[in-house]
Amino acid sequence: MKKILILGAGQSTPSLISYLLNEAKENNWFVTVCDMNLELAKQRVNGHPNGIALEFDVNDAAMRNKLIEESDIVVNLLAPVFQYLIALDCLNFGKHCVTASYENLRVAELHKDAVRKGILILNEMGLDPGIDHMSAMALINKIREKGGYVKSFISYGGGLPAPEVKSNPFNYCITWNPRNVVMAGESGALYKEQGKQKVISYQQVFNRTWEVDIEGVGTFEAYPNRDSLIYEKIFNVKKTETMVRATLRYPGWGETWAQIVKLGLPTENFKIPNLHQKTYAEYIDMFLPLNISGTKIETKTANYLGISPTGKIMNNLRWLGLFSDEKIGGKVSTSAEVMTDLLRKKLPLPSGGRDLVILAHEVIAKYPKEKREEKIVSTLVEYGDPHGDTAIAKTVGLPAAIAAKLILQNKLPLSGCYIPTHPSVYVPVMAELKKLGLKFKEKIQKIK
CATH class of the missing domain: 3.30.360.10 (Dihydrodipicolinate Reductase; domain 2)
Incomplete structure (x- = not known):
């Protein structure tokens, strides 16, 4: 029985996991879905007889290595920062690997080693890239x-x-x-x-x-x-x-986000002490020069950005809650993490x-x-x-799932590190996507 290891069960994975579980039933394969959030992984597996959910910490090297060693292929949907780590483990154990994120330059340098091992490390198998x-x-x-x-x-x-x-x-x-x-x-x-x-x-x-x-x-x-x-x-x-x-x-979108960039909020270059204890207004004030005129944080921000204090952009920033006295809270240490949590809370896809x-x-x-x-x-x-x-789940997840299936069926005759610009990859994957209704x-x- 061939074993598929899926690392990550986030928003982009439902279609991928359900596709591979269905294929597992047809081909006598077994799917292990790993995530830090065990309940989420269980939700994705949904009691399928050919699947199991596991709580997983990518920094637990012993567990990570054991799972990869016992698998035939790894589908890595973890954050891009872990791409090289997982690719290196797959190389060490001689296991195929598929990811949906942009190919890391260090991963690309593993090409000759992957060829020698006879494995395929296939990156950028999502939507964009993919x-x-x-x-x-x-x-x-x-x-x-x-x-x-x-x-x-x-x-x-x-x-x-x-x-x-x-x-x-x-x-x-x-x-x-x-x-x-x-x-x-x-x-x-x-x-x-x-x-x-x-x-x-x-x-x-x-x-x-x-x-x-x-x-x-x-x-x-x-x-x-x-x-x-x-x-x-x-x-x-x-x-x-x-x-x-x-x-x-x-x-x-651009006119508001340009001002968010001008403020410097999307940055993860350094950790800010006690950031979670600050209010959003205090957070914004950290990014403003001392000599900016105005008594209220909204006025100072508008003056710094050179925009109307009552215009659309300021209304958007106000709607986000960036001038509120609410505590930031959570486990945040960088400005980018504050903005990430804020967008997640304020911009969900509504029910239905x-x-x-x-x-x-x-x-x-x-x-x-x-x-x-x-x-x-x-x-x-x-x-x-x-x-x-x-x-998003369909278009990000299905290309990686189809590629994993083709690899297990020995229908992708490649070894090394690739992105899907080789006809051996894109011809069969695009054909399968078309069958599933994803067509240009x-x-x-x-x-x-």
Whole structure:
């Protein structure tokens, strides 16, 4: 009996776990689901005869090593900071590993060792990163097969509440790890537009937004995401004049979040003593210079930011509770942890509400022999089930689950460290996702 070890049972895992439990029943496999929260792990397993839930501390090396050694494959959904640790353990014990987070550079350096061990360490098998890479590669290869090349590549991704959900002034709900929302944009952005490289600092990312229309859904706001230029090499598209990867939000998100960044709240560079004992107003005051005019914390904040004390942005900050006399509480030691807890409390997906996932590629393809160009828009729009799995859970969890199944069935003939840009990975995974209803719609427009 082959054994699957799943590390982490958080918001992105329900679809992954249920998929692998169903496959375990069909294939005589066994699934062990581990999480710090035992009750959550039990909820995910839901009494399935081919599964068990365990309380798990990733820092317990003896337990971690025992579980990995006894498994055939590890699906790691823990925080990215643990990616290298788990990959190294899998390498030591000769076990395959699948993750949904961005590939750590130290993990990538394990490639030759993984080849020698004959194991596959497959990273970025989620939504973004994951489905975005796989769908992009499928589209790019289709263009190549027709004798063309990519002249412009713009990719958008977003996990959002459905348009009908109007539960807060931010038009946003937490359906995945809130830390990722808090720390978004921290690396700034690097991209290419009309042949020119563009660099945006963290402080300016949320000020440099633009409108994007998604057919059948509505108008969104986009901001550039990380280093887009590395994808020229990853996707092997060396003739691009434009290469941009961007994140989608509802209009208005950027103007408020830009001020939160200006205050310096999304930082985890240092631990602040006794932070949990402070009120939110005292917390904000720590980030303001001493010489800022004003007697009330709201006035001082507005003066520092150079915004209206009665405008929309200040109302949003006030709604979050950032000027309140409520104690922060909890187990927080960094400013980013305060903001993470605050977003989790203030921006939940309401009961009965749906979330929404959007992935869209806007590609201009050039066909030299035919002397023509065309614009291809390839879009995935997926809504969550208000009484079942969220769209985030489906789109993040299913790619990793499918990959794990294919590895156990010896249908992924690779060894080493990979992301899903290899056809051996993305062709079968995208085919299975399509069967499960996760499919892209293409619209092609002739340019000249």
